[in-house]
Amino acid sequence: MGKTSKDKRDIYYRQAKEEGWRARSAFKLLHIHDAYGILNGVRRAVDLCAAPGSWSQVLSRKLYDPCQNDAEKLATKIIAVDLQAMAPIRGVVQLQGDITKESTAEAIISHFGTDGEEKAQLVVCDGAPDVTGVHEMDEYMQHQLLVSALSIATVVLETGGCFVAKIFKGNATGLLSTQMQIFFNKFDIYKPPSSRSSSIEAFVVCSDFCLPPGYIPQVINTARDDIRILAQRTGSEVNRSLVPFIACGDLDGHTSFNNPSEDESDASDIMDDIKYDYDSFMSDELYPQEFKQVYEELQYTRITSLQ
Structure with missing residues (x-):
């Protein structure tokens, strides 16, 4: 156990301690910004699966300036969402909620002005499920978490916005690329230098958000919802075609257990x-x-x- 602890204390671990970051993962978002400039011009951002708060700290330090006038401060909105409570962060509004629930998306939107006329410009998610040790199952569960984060992003992002989220690299990467390009004109997978070489993690970096014509955003939870029924609720033919594909991997598709008839x-x-x-x-x-x-x-x- 001592050896494992020492292995974790690399240069970014020590630097995070020195600079007051809550976790070394803060450097992952900083490196993504250095490579893609995702924080440039951003005033409204959402951090999903935010605990312990290192990415929210980055957003706070980059976007929120305590020397701003009152109007500028009001224009800066940083919403952090997690099931766990976090210690306060300057300029960050914290919501305790489940990103697989529509009520969470509605709570996020409510913070971006009346009726959500000003939506988020950036959505980030560094969340990961508890690993099982079976790589294919871990990859599958991470993919489903990513589907939930993506579905919230389609609700809260403004046109032209950006989305960044963690993935576990594997054979589903090609499918993931196709799914993301439905909503974003630019898509890339990036492994920042602060991500350990032994880790299978990487990050999707998506920009220039644009909803497909006729698509109505929905919050998708493949573990809870019957995707076929969910896709029919909006009455949109586009949703009926895209939602099952976006949630590809849901095992309900192999059976007819959830068929009401x-x-x-x-x-x-x-x-x-x-x-x-x-x-x-x-x-x-x-x-x-x-x-x-x-x-x-x-x-x-x-x-x-x-x-």
Whole structure:
């Protein structure tokens, strides 16, 4: 354990202590800004999954100036959202909420003026789920968290805005790129120098936000919502086409458990008919059979929990 602690105390760890950052991850956002200039001209920003608050600190120091006049201070809005409470940060409004809930998006919008006429210019998210140790499952869960962050961004971002979020690199990167380019004209994946080389994390950097014509923003939670029903609620044909694709990876699509017309007594028969389709990264050439069995058991557990 002592060795692990020493390994974490790299140059950015020590520098974070010296400069008063709450975590070394502050340098990741600073490096992303150095590479892409995401904070230039920004006055309204949202930090999702903000705890312990290092990214909110960066936003505070870069965007909020205590020497500004009252009008300029009012024009600067920084909203930090997390399920956990954080110690106060100058110029940052904190919301305790779940980013997978529509009420959280509405609470964020309410801070950007009457009826949200001034939306956020930047949405960032450095959140990550608790890792299981199974890379493919961790990548999947991170992807779903990213879907939730993206869906909130579509609600609170103004046209031309930017979105930055953590991802776990893997075989789903190509799909992720296609999904992001639905909403952003510019998309890149960047690994800042402050991100440890041993880490599988990287960051999506998306800019020039623009909603597809006819699309109505929705807050998506693949673990809670039936994506097919969710896509129909707005009445938009565009949503019916895009929402299932944006939430690609939701295992509801392999079954008909959530079909309102399905008789619940037939659930056991449906289970007998389930077939698992493995992605290319689960091929026999890349992974041993026992690993595939673990992956299948994890899929089975998730499916049964959704009944």
